[in-house]
Amino acid sequence: MPKPQTGTLTQSPKAVRFWSWIAGAFLIIVLDQITKIYFEGNLQYGERWHVLPFFDFTLLYNPGAAFSFLADSQGWQRWFFTAIALGATGLIVYLLRRSPTQTLFCASLMCILGGAVGNVIDRVQHGHVIDFLLFYWNNWYFPAFNVADIAITCGAILLVLDELLRMRRHKRKPEEPA
Template identity: 70%
Template sequence: MHSDKPARTAAKVRKTRRFWAWMLGALIIVVLDQLTKGYVDSHLAYGERWHLLPFFNITLLYNPGAAFSFLADGHGWQRWLFTAIALGAAGLIVNLLRRSPGQLLFCSSLMAILGGAVGNLVDRMQHGHVIDFLLFYWNSWYFPAFNVADVAITCGAALLLLDEVLRIRRERRSKARKAA
């Protein structure tokens, strides 16, 4: 009688290794985010700017709110709301990564979002605000300052949308083949 156990064990080991690879990727994003924020926070005074390009500065700003300073004037309670949201999102993402570590695009997007969410969570817990320093502008128009964690979250969201579009396209093709 042939046992299926070695094949199941090998598959489980591969799945576990992939999961931990995604977690390592998220950790690398967190470390890169925290190193860049720490560097800027220790080398610039609040509001100071290093002019690098005619449309880009490094500047030190603190954001107690969320994206685009949403709820920045919340008098401190928003810190705990955004902390709870980040913890909930992190838990959900870790669960999704554990269940589907072999889906390359999907997990890449989740890894980036997780790394960015945790990077900003560290700031909220440590400082009560998020450190932003990347500032793009043109003449008198300024895009809100952001950081490496925000870039990771944005790229992760874009990859997640791409993954969903490709999934829908695959389903349509599969249905069309079955109907033909």
């Protein structure tokens, strides 16, 4: 019987699924970076383009984290948040490789991975994250955000949903005798 060739182009279904999740994260990163480049090239800092009575495009920089957490610090937060995101990236890639067939779980990780890397690129390249989406109502403003933030938020929601569904499946499973 002939030996299987090494280095052939055939991959296991798990490997294909893993690389599909990585490709999805890469698409999020590309979309995030393209939109940031566009708005940074077409708006001045603080300028706003009115789109709807409750939504504007704007150009703002966030040296902190979500909701400008630690934005007023002396600059150390840039590397702190970069290190956290890189650590999370390593963990997410490990989890995607370990269980690429868990669709909802991996979709959530893909979104978080794409968003985290998109914002890390900004932190390393600019020292801050570029935000351009601004929702408001009268005098109330939601903090400006970007595509990476949307991906991270969607990923977090999907992760919670996946866990709730997992707990529900586990609860429905009949107890095994001891």
